[in-house]
Amino acid sequence: MTGAQQAAFQAGSGITPATMLTAVASMVLVLAFVWVIWVAIGTFRAWQEGQATVFDLTWSTLRASIVLMVLGFYLR
Numbered sequence: 001m002t003g004a005q006q007a008a009f010q011a012g013s014g015i016t017p018a019t020m021l022t023a024v025a026s027m028v029l030v031l032a033f034v035w036v037i038w039v040a041i042g043t044f045r046a047w048q049e050g051q052a053t054v055f056d057l058t059w060s061t062l063r064a065s066i067v068l069m070v071l072g073f074y075l076r
Helices: 003-013 017-048 054-075
Strands: none
Touching (some): 017 054
């Protein structure tokens, strides 16, 4: 953004573009954390009921965590 665009954005919204970017990135990461927890708990419940093996539990949680790490890398 140019200086004039940043000034117009700040005048219209009351916050800086960097603050808005931080807020949006934080919300995305919180939603991703909730998703990873949902995947882990869902797979754990399936494992408790005998519908999944320990390997399935470990693998699904690991895949979700890898997605979270990649997302965190791009949002930093």
